[in-house]
Amino acid sequence: MQKMDHLTRRQSLILGAGALGMATLPRRGALAATMEAGVPVADVKPPSFAIEKGATLRVLRPAKFIAPDETWFRANTKKFTEQTGVHVELDFISWEQLRPQTAVTANTGAGPDIIVGWSADPQIYASKLVDLTDVGDYLGAKYGGWFDLATLYGTKWGSGGKQWIAIPLGGGTGPSVYRISWVKEAGYDKIPNDLNEFLTLCQKLKKIGHPCGFALGHAVGDANGFANWLMWSHGAYAIDEQGKVAIDSPEMINALNYCKEMYPTMIAGTTSWNDASNNQAFAAGEIGLTFNGVSIYYVLKNSKDKRLNTIAADTNNVLPPYGVSKGHPPMSALVINAMLFQHSKFPNAAKDYIRFMMEAPQYGPWLADCYGYWSNPLKAYSEMTIWDKDPKIAAYKEGMNTPYYDGYKGPISANSSALAANYILVDMFAKVATGNASAKEAASFAAKQAERYYKA
Amino acid sequence: MLAEAGNAMDATTAQTAVLTWRLERRPDNWVTRLFDNKKFLIGLCLAPAIGLLVVFLTYPLGLGFWLALTDSTIGQRGHFVGLANFISVFNDPVFQLSVFNTIFYTAAATVGKFALGLWLALLLNHHLPFKSFLRAIVLLPWIVPTVLSAIVWWWMYSPQFSIISYILVNVLHLRSTYINFLGSAWPARWSLVAANVWRGIPFVAIITLAGLQTIPPSLYEAALLDGASPWQRFRFITVPLLLPILSVALTLSTLFTFSDFQLVYAITDGGPFNTTQIMATLAYQVAIPGSELGQGAAIAVAMIPFLVALTAINYFGLARRKWQQGPANE
Numbered sequence: 028m029q030k031m032d033h034l035t036r037r038q039s040l041i042l043g044a045g046a047l048g049m050a051t052l053p054r055r056g057a058l059a060a061t062m063e064a065g066v067p068v069a070d071v072k073p074p075s076f077a078i079e080k081g082a083t084l085r086v087l088r089p090a091k092f093i094a095p096d097e098t099w100f101r102a103n104t105k106k107f108t109e110q111t112g113v114h115v116e117l118d119f120i121s122w123e124q125l126r127p128q129t130a131v132t133a134n135t136g137a138g139p140d141i142i143v144g145w146s147a148d149p150q151i152y153a154s155k156l157v158d159l160t161d162v163g164d165y166l167g168a169k170y171g172g173w174f175d176l177a178t179l180y181g182t183k184w185g186s187g188g189k190q191w192i193a194i195p196l197g198g199g200t201g202p203s204v205y206r207i208s209w210v211k212e213a214g215y216d217k218i219p220n221d222l223n224e225f226l227t228l229c230q231k232l233k234k235i236g237h238p239c240g241f242a243l244g245h246a247v248g249d250a251n252g253f254a255n256w257l258m259w260s261h262g263a264y265a266i267d268e269q270g271k272v273a274i275d276s277p278e279m280i281n282a283l284n285y286c287k288e289m290y291p292t293m294i295a296g297t298t299s300w301n302d303a304s305n306n307q308a309f310a311a312g313e314i315g316l317t318f319n320g321v322s323i324y325y326v327l328k329n330s331k332d333k334r335l336n337t338i339a340a341d342t343n344n345v346l347p348p349y350g351v352s353k354g355h356p357p358m359s360a361l362v363i364n365a366m367l368f369q370h371s372k373f374p375n376a377a378k379d380y381i382r383f384m385m386e387a388p389q390y391g392p393w394l395a396d397c398y399g400y401w402s403n404p405l406k407a408y409s410e411m412t413i414w415d416k417d418p419k420i421a422a423y424k425e426g427m428n429t430p431y432y433d434g435y436k437g438p439i440s441a442n443s444s445a446l447a448a449n450y451i452l453v454d455m456f457a458k459v460a461t462g463n464a465s466a467k468e469a470a471s472f473a474a475k476q477a478e479r480y481y482k483a
Numbered sequence: 484m485l486a487e488a489g490n491a492m493d494a495t496t497a498q499t500a501v502l503t504w505r506l507e508r509r510p511d512n513w514v515t516r517l518f519d520n521k522k523f524l525i526g527l528c529l530a531p532a533i534g535l536l537v538v539f540l541t542y543p544l545g546l547g548f549w550l551a552l553t554d555s556t557i558g559q560r561g562h563f564v565g566l567a568n569f570i571s572v573f574n575d576p577v578f579q580l581s582v583f584n585t586i587f588y589t590a591a592a593t594v595g596k597f598a599l600g601l602w603l604a605l606l607l608n609h610h611l612p613f614k615s616f617l618r619a620i621v622l623l624p625w626i627v628p629t630v631l632s633a634i635v636w637w638w639m640y641s642p643q644f645s646i647i648s649y650i651l652v653n654v655l656h657l658r659s660t661y662i663n664f665l666g667s668a669w670p671a672r673w674s675l676v677a678a679n680v681w682r683g684i685p686f687v688a689i690i691t692l693a694g695l696q697t698i699p700p701s702l703y704e705a706a707l708l709d710g711a712s713p714w715q716r717f718r719f720i721t722v723p724l725l726l727p728i729l730s731v732a733l734t735l736s737t738l739f740t741f742s743d744f745q746l747v748y749a750i751t752d753g754g755p756f757n758t759t760q761i762m763a764t765l766a767y768q769v770a771i772p773g774s775e776l777g778q779g780a781a782i783a784v785a786m787i788p789f790l791v792a793l794t795a796i797n798y799f800g801l802a803r804r805k806w807q808q809g810p811a812n813e
Contacts, residue, residue: 126771244751298756
């Protein structure tokens, strides 16, 4: 049995968080610096990486959406430089540019040493990456193990979750976000897990003038998240274990018919919604229930507008209805994985950097101040005090505690990203919801579309 | 002695002069000969332009063609697969729908842009108060970055926050519900056409206005003396003399519209269920987020025959001199 202990506030400050450019951090940053308290850590000796002489690193990661994400990432990187002398050039890049940039780096063997890339990318570029099993095993042992989704994306497919090719840093997920008073007015104290009950809730919300709203347009995050929830909560899946398309199934037909019943309960126009639409509609009080990341709640809570703060006080975030899914909520997350490329001249420095960024004194404040924007891949971080301080964001600590992923149950590959990128499932649900196709027609069409990418 | 000395000096001066002369007349080396060569100089002067064209136009275009013939994905260098991508893409109902959408979008928007643009140009060609100011105002939609104007249109078409719906419902009380501009196929297509027309009008208006101003007023005066009606003056003077510039404007405008990306990408991204998906957005979606570079390149390459045909129709149809000045002037 490994000895577990807790980092204290004093320890975290001694470890340097307080000394690092705090003047540049947002006001809440100083508070968050203490919030890794509560992380149970096992007494595990860190792997010793002999940092190369004169090592410098280039790191590329996706751009921030909320300020603390970048602020803490920079501060932690600076701290690494101060402690090791390794200069790190850290760049942030737009989300859409990240995948092509990763591809260019992998194919040319030049560019950043570390790229924090999207979910399936480590599998796509597995042959170009440095094995990170030592880092993955160490972090898993120290921080209570990895959640399922982290192991799925971080380890090489087919290695039984043993060979780490990337270290997942976090995942962006989208649970239920709702107005407490309106759901109560509709006769419910909480969001029901049963699908029929959930449908009834949506109907009642519509009746009292506070309808739900779920994206069915080309919204890459929200609409795919809703389509995945519809599918998995009915026991349907897009791809089977052998990598064959399994869209046209009785469970999927049930999911499609359920969506058709749900659609009239929604606010009008969700077939044209993009990723910002439900945030705007929720903040304007137009909808009472949606699925989203923490951004809705975060913006409402931190706004200078008192009216929005009032809405935040009446807002809650909970895991989405389970439906027939057993044990885990039927949702996935957009995971960011740190990949170390073989062309790096300083692999030991790079490994140590990744390890360093995942350690509690660094990762804790970053995660705490991101306030649920990223869900943690390591189980121990779910014990952080931040989740208890604001129970409304507790759902996000479970964001990566799920076996569901894009292209579930098939192998993780470039194809699984193509399903979402081409809106194959979203369009299938949208066509049935709006009466432009029967469930059978839409499922059959979507299956053929998916087969274009999942070739035999 | 002096004479000798003088002679010697003369000889030295002469020698120096000869030497200087010889230096200037040194036999041409290969560099001089090279730069004296007219063909070489022509090549040298053209080299930067040709270099730019090759690097930034021919190479990407050639690479696009090559990618379309391979099964490249974003992660993997592909293998040659012949026309397999084209066959696969042509059999894809989503691609077929995107071809229809693109043609509809181009045709409807071009008609709209030309009708309104020409009308605006005719109005601006009259002596109006604040003429220069008005002409500057007309250019605004063209000056605003497309992505910004697309976002404004997206707000105006929002099912929840549309200013158009707000005015109709809350101010004028002409409707009871907000308009679902982008939620179903045809309203979404027409909404995109309207945004594109708005953006394209200045281009047509300013170019045709420039054309209108090159028409000599004496022709109109002569026609007036002959008793021509306003319609006859427009039909028999304005239209024929405007045709060359109209054909250029039409060609460019059609090409811009056919290969438009930003407006559609920012307003609907091809939704709902691909009913506004045009070829350019589909090519991007398949190639970059969808990782299938080969297939995406095939879609992009499939746009080229349309673009060439449109250019050919415009040039060989409208721009023929015979049309304007009769067969004798061919």
